Amino acid sequence: MVKITVNGQQIEADPKKPLIHACHTHDVDVPMYCYHPGLSPVGSCRICQVEVKQGEAPGRVMVACRTYPAEGMVVDTESPKAHETRRECLEFLLKNHPLDCPICDKAGECDLQDFTYAEGQAAGRTHEPRRPLEKRKSLGDTIVLDEERCILCSRCVRFFEEIPKQAQLTVSDLGSRSVISTFMDKPLKGKYQGNIADLCPVGALTLTKFRFQARVWNLTKMASTCGECSRGCSTTVEVLRGSDVKRIRPRENLDVNGWWICDIGRFAFSHINAPNRLEGSLVREVPGLSIARNEDALCAVRDMMMRHKEVLFLVSPWLTVEEGQKLLDYSKRFGSKPIFVSPEHNSEKDTVLHTGDPCPNRRGLTELGIEGLPQKAAIERMQKSKCIVLLGERIVELIGASAVEALPHATSVAVFDCHALDLPQVQACVGIANSAERTGTWVNIDGVKGPIAAVKPTPRNVRALERHLDDLVKLSPSTESMGARAR
Amino acid sequence: MVIVKRKELSFAEQLYIPEILRGLSITFRKMFEPKVTRQYPEEALIKTDVTRGQPRLVVNEDNSIACVSCGLCEAACPAYAITIDGGETEREIEREPKRFDIDMLRCILCGFCEEACPKDAIYMSDELELADYSREALIYDMDKLKRPKKALQDRIDYVNRINDRWQTPSST
Numbered sequence: 001m002v003k004i005t006v007n008g009q010q011i012e013a014d015p016k017k018p019l020i021h022a023c024h025t026h027d028v029d030v031p032m033y034c035y036h037p038g039l040s041p042v043g044s045c046r047i048c049q050v051e052v053k054q055g056e057a058p059g060r061v062m063v064a065c066r067t068y069p070a071e072g073m074v075v076d077t078e079s080p081k082a083h084e085t086r087r088e089c090l091e092f093l094l095k096n097h098p099l100d101c102p103i104c105d106k107a108g109e110c111d112l113q114d115f116t117y118a119e120g121q122a123a124g125r126t127h128e129p130r131r132p133l134e135k136r137k138s139l140g141d142t143i144v145l146d147e148e149r150c151i152l153c154s155r156c157v158r159f160f161e162e163i164p165k166q167a168q169l170t171v172s173d174l175g176s177r178s179v180i181s182t183f184m185d186k187p188l189k190g191k192y193q194g195n196i197a198d199l200c201p202v203g204a205l206t207l208t209k210f211r212f213q214a215r216v217w218n219l220t221k222m223a224s225t226c227g228e229c230s231r232g233c234s235t236t237v238e239v240l241r242g243s244d245v246k247r248i249r250p251r252e253n254l255d256v257n258g259w260w261i262c263d264i265g266r267f268a269f270s271h272i273n274a275p276n277r278l279e280g281s282l283v284r285e286v287p288g289l290s291i292a293r294n295e296d297a298l299c300a301v302r303d304m305m306m307r308h309k310e311v312l313f314l315v316s317p318w319l320t321v322e323e324g325q326k327l328l329d330y331s332k333r334f335g336s337k338p339i340f341v342s343p344e345h346n347s348e349k350d351t352v353l354h355t356g357d358p359c360p361n362r363r364g365l366t367e368l369g370i371e372g373l374p375q376k377a378a379i380e381r382m383q384k385s386k387c388i389v390l391l392g393e394r395i396v397e398l399i400g401a402s403a404v405e406a407l408p409h410a411t412s413v414a415v416f417d418c419h420a421l422d423l424p425q426v427q428a429c430v431g432i433a434n435s436a437e438r439t440g441t442w443v444n445i446d447g448v449k450g451p452i453a454a455v456k457p458t459p460r461n462v463r464a465l466e467r468h469l470d471d472l473v474k475l476s477p478s479t480e481s482m483g484a485r486a487r
Numbered sequence: 488m489v490i491v492k493r494k495e496l497s498f499a500e501q502l503y504i505p506e507i508l509r510g511l512s513i514t515f516r517k518m519f520e521p522k523v524t525r526q527y528p529e530e531a532l533i534k535t536d537v538t539r540g541q542p543r544l545v546v547n548e549d550n551s552i553a554c555v556s557c558g559l560c561e562a563a564c565p566a567y568a569i570t571i572d573g574g575e576t577e578r579e580i581e582r583e584p585k586r587f588d589i590d591m592l593r594c595i596l597c598g599f600c601e602e603a604c605p606k607d608a609i610y611m612s613d614e615l616e617l618a619d620y621s622r623e624a625l626i627y628d629m630d631k632l633k634r635p636k637k638a639l640q641d642r643i644d645y646v647n648r649i650n651d652r653w654q655t656p657s658s659t
Contacts, residue, residue, distance in 0.1 A: 107557070215557070215561075
């Protein structure tokens, strides 16, 4: 650690990390485009220039991302000289930047827009036409490149070189004709492509799935955790007007995922946005499943469980720790223990983030004492059982509707899922909140707790599984009388 | 506290008759002067460039909508009357609204949307009448809002004139 002075404030800085890092950790704002804390610095955008004085020499303007702190350094980020240099840099960056903020998806979270606004340079001084380039260049299925907006910061180029360690992008051509392109115009591959759209400080790289879908200031953002593998990457879930999840972005968490997320987790919102949600509850009547109040459905589930000696609680691996604990307490009354369905490891495992294990809360549930059972074994257990309660989002999807259909008709099944399951065995269906509508905790493979937060309201009459379990406890006879039943 | 004393009436005023005649003489004199009252629903209102009616969307000469669904009017709207969903288009402009709803029951005709628009795509028309049998029918969608540019030309010219006076560029 070395002692430096930043804007008159004495701070301790790590000499191995660039000056801009020291500034940012001490709440000194220095603009940046090409620098990213997760990537190696190159100093190509020159926007992070600050005035640095060392010893007796007069102050020099230097890029903060390629200068390393040294003992006794005096840094001024707001000196007239530093401001003037940054403003000149900005003018050059804007010289060919199209003024299409109304169309650009980045508007509202664009570093270039924010800094231009801060510097207050409203009008350009050039009269020449801006350089025309390709506006819609497809870089594979995930990313579209707008060459005009690109400021050649090369963050995306370095990302592929450094994080998945598989270089795919490069700056081709020279001088004013430089553009970002893939080698031989091949489409991008791999499952970390989506990150470059977040990295891009301007709107040059956009996600095909988010392109023109929403304005970023209309999105409600909430910190959450990815549920696609046991890594449990920290995410921000963004919802448009309380209805559809429009995008999922990584949230900085150095203990788990750094700044990145894989494309599987990034685009894992189709099941959250899936139509035909079960709104409210369904109970079996003479002709078939009919709409019922939640209380009536819970009573039906209770009666079903009371009729049988043994009850099999089969839960989904997306259950939170809190839900697992409530269920564990409740299931003790029936002398049984819930089992979570644990799908087999998939082939997505890689060295960056994805663990290949599709259970986000495996560790949390195992620590509670809920054991995992592979799909096949779980289905075999179901066949032996007379009374089955399926709980948790996507549980039906996991064991398959056909597995329930194959059960003997005498079997009684109750389903707590986001979607209804209309089969003769099913006695009651209760709609529950999905992972964008409830709060809770998942524990990842390394034991790091990840929160999931409700980012949008549940549909009408739908409640979180925890609330249903609370009500089931209230509706069920006391533990003592249950014990009497067992005798 | 201020105590205001009632005015003492003179004898002539107390008689009542001269005063009522004085009042009636004004009434009868006004009867023969030209009328300024307009019989509104039967008789149309006078509309000028300054009339700020309901907002309408501009349709270009080539039948395409001028709006690029940037969402600035939606953000500027103090009554939260505007809802826009964007989408991609094959046109050069890349982006256009797929849904553009203005809840006319919420709209307060303030003209902030017109002021916010960077693409000169929304203008306050001179249409003022608003009546229907249901609330749903008064949430105007894009088809109800579209107007050819020619129909809004007077207002467009007026806004440009005002903008020039304040020397701010009206459009990028």
